[in-house]
Amino acid sequence: MPFIPHSEADRKAMLEAIGVRSIEDLFEDVPEHARFPELRLPRGVSEMEVRWELETLAQANFTTADGPCFLGAGAYRHFVPAVVDAVLRRGEFYTAYTPYQPEISQGTLQAIFEYQTMICELTGMEVSNASHYDGATATAEAVITALNVHRRKRRRVVLSRYVHPEYREVVRTYTQGMGLEIVEAEEAADLKGLLNGETACLIVQYPDFLGRFEDLTPLAEAAHAVGALFVVVADPIALGLLKPPGEFGADVVVGEGQGMGAGLNFGGPYLGFFATRMKYVRKMAGRLVGQTVDAEGKRGFVLTLSTREQHIRREKATSNICTNQGLVALAAAVYMAALGKCGMRKVAELCYHKAHYAADRIDALDGFSVLRDKPFFKEFVVRCPRPVQEINDYLLDEWGIIGGYDLGRDYPHLENHMLLCVTEMNPREEIDTLVEALGEVGSW
Amino acid sequence: MKLDPEARYAKTHEWARWDGDEIVCGITDHAQESLSDIVYVELPEVGDMLEKGDVFGVVESVKAASDLYMPMGGEITAINEALEDAPELINQDPYGEGWMIRFKPSDPAEFDALMDPAEYEAFVAEEEGE
Numbered sequence: 006m007p008f009i010p011h012s013e014a015d016r017k018a019m020l021e022a023i024g025v026r027s028i029e030d031l032f033e034d035v036p037e038h039a040r041f042p043e044l045r046l047p048r049g050v051s052e053m054e055v056r057w058e059l060e061t062l063a064q065a066n067f068t069t070a071d072g073p074c075f076l077g078a079g080a081y082r083h084f085v086p087a088v089v090d091a092v093l094r095r096g097e098f099y100t101a102y103t104p105y106q107p108e109i110s111q112g113t114l115q116a117i118f119e120y121q122t123m124i125c126e127l128t129g130m131e132v133s134n135a136s137h138y139d140g141a142t143a144t145a146e147a148v149i150t151a152l153n154v155h156r157r158k159r160r161r162v163v164l165s166r167y168v169h170p171e172y173r174e175v176v177r178t179y180t181q182g183m184g185l186e187i188v189e190a191e192e193a194a195d196l197k198g199l200l201n202g203e204t205a206c207l208i209v210q211y212p213d214f215l216g217r218f219e220d221l222t223p224l225a226e227a228a229h230a231v232g233a234l235f236v237v238v239a240d241p242i243a244l245g246l247l248k249p250p251g252e253f254g255a256d257v258v259v260g261e262g263q264g265m266g267a268g269l270n271f272g273g274p275y276l277g278f279f280a281t282r283m284k285y286v287r288k289m290a291g292r293l294v295g296q297t298v299d300a301e302g303k304r305g306f307v308l309t310l311s312t313r314e315q316h317i318r319r320e321k322a323t324s325n326i327c328t329n330q331g332l333v334a335l336a337a338a339v340y341m342a343a344l345g346k347c348g349m350r351k352v353a354e355l356c357y358h359k360a361h362y363a364a365d366r367i368d369a370l371d372g373f374s375v376l377r378d379k380p381f382f383k384e385f386v387v388r389c390p391r392p393v394q395e396i397n398d399y400l401l402d403e404w405g406i407i408g409g410y411d412l413g414r415d416y417p418h419l420e421n422h423m424l425l426c427v428t429e430m431n432p433r434e435e436i437d438t439l440v441e442a443l444g445e446v447g448s449w
Numbered sequence: 450m451k452l453d454p455e456a457r458y459a460k461t462h463e464w465a466r467w468d469g470d471e472i473v474c475g476i477t478d479h480a481q482e483s484l485s486d487i488v489y490v491e492l493p494e495v496g497d498m499l500e501k502g503d504v505f506g507v508v509e510s511v512k513a514a515s516d517l518y519m520p521m522g523g524e525i526t527a528i529n530e531a532l533e534d535a536p537e538l539i540n541q542d543p544y545g546e547g548w549m550i551r552f553k554p555s556d557p558a559e560f561d562a563l564m565d566p567a568e569y570e571a572f573v574a575e576e577e578g579e
């Protein structure tokens with residue numbers, strides 16, 4: 006049965022109401038030759054032929070499946086165990102959306118609740134929301150939370166310049182028109198200098214965009230001394246090994262969760278996680294699943310504290326986001342559950358040791374040197390003898406290797422500096438090949 | 450519906466009552482009954498200067514969240530901190546233990562512009578009728 010919402014009589018009444026005779030009359034202003042132009046499309050082909058054509062086109066791509074990849078900078082290649090997809094693709098779970106009448110979908114709510122619980126354990130925080138679109142939006146939502154905690158009386162946001170450049174851009178886009186004063190600095194001492202009684206929050210990344218980490222306690226204390234929230238953008242994989250931000254004074258921990266169970270996915274969908282202290286729960290963005298007992302005393306799950314949200318509080322809501330990234334959050338939950346505490350640590354250790362092996366070998370090459378001012382995790386900065394773009398072209402064309410990120414794009418003082426990423430997905434042979442290839446570059 | 454004979458009332462269902470040269474303010478019995486079980490209340494900071502009609506806080510119940518409006522302008526001198534842990538006091542005793550804020554009014558004459566108990570009762574009846 007065709008579903009046509011308007012009957013002939015409905016349409017006639019509507020046309021009469023606006024004073025036109027037929028639907029065609031509505032298109033009068035479009036020149037006649039443009040109304041139904043001949044599209045000159047080729048003859049239709051069979052599904053089989055379409056598939057051949059598209060596969061041939063796809064083969065022209067060079068993907069991470071075709072060769073070693075040392076590119077990270079916010080999107081990471083980590084191993085995704087088969088169990089992730091096995092759970093994800095079950096019909097009961099296979100939707101990206103938080104359900105309406107959520108309490109009917111107890112399984113979905115339980116999965117989100119477990120995701121929240123594990124995010125709290127990983128970050129050392131007390132409450133996590135049901136997730137955001139990606140790390141950049143989660144960071145912007147952290148700013149909004151900080152503004153709300155200060156009842157919108159504080160207008161200054163202090164950003165470390167070593168927070169992902171795109172995240173900083175999203176923070177600006179997200180908050181435009183709100184009259185904020187967003188200021189940036191590179192080093193801890195300068196960041197401290199920017200903090201004042203007008204500051205709503207200080208945002209740093211851990212490890213930072215250059216892959217480095219350090220004790221952030223002094224910055225947390227400096228932020229708290231002026232009453233500002235301390236926001237940490239963290240790599241969840243690194244948290245398998247590093248001290249969780251909750252233990253050194255973070256008030257909000259956000260980040261990109263793609264590395265946990267989601268592939269590179271052509272740049273999306275990704276996963277923003279957001280965790281905070283219980284005292285800020287009512288200022289938190291996004292959805293929140295809570296655990297309760299039903300009328301018979303059985304364990305159950307509900308969407309809770311919804312009064313913060315847009316569908317109830319309208320323009321006074323804590324956020325414009327009334328949904329979450331359900332499917333990718335589920336992937337992260339299955340990933341964390343499957344790996345467990347030991348597995349998460351093992352992945353982090355593999356990344357750390359492989360990255361250090363690579364760094365040591367590259368540092369020994371003529372013309373290259375590794376920035377070693379602070380400890381690093383799975384990414385590190387290499388000063389190169391030639392422009393990064395040239396080296397990357399050579400690596401790809403001659404060696405079939407995807408090279409690193411060109412830091413000169415975002416940091417003028419880091420021209421000819423490459424950000425390399427090594428994960429558990431790079432076997433030793435790949436690293437040795439990269440070193441050999443860079444060795445050739447050094448001898449040009 | 451309970452009413453405090455000494456209080457005056459705003460159309461947004463807040464009450465105001467003189468205590469010395471300050472005003473004590475909360476929400477009416479009718480308001481708490483309409484909201485049902487109150488689970489959370491957010492109040493301003495002491496020292497905030499607010500005008501008549503400004504939002505001074507939010508009250509959240511299991512059913513809804515509503516803004517709270519200043520019945521008169523003034524400077525906040527105290528908030529009822531007990532409500533943070535026991536918001537149900539608003540349901541139990543809206544004109545007493547459930548008070549929300551105290552403020553020093555900037556224009557005491559604004560008190561007289563508010564409704565007296567009889568007027569408020571009629572106002573509520575009319576609102577209910579709609």
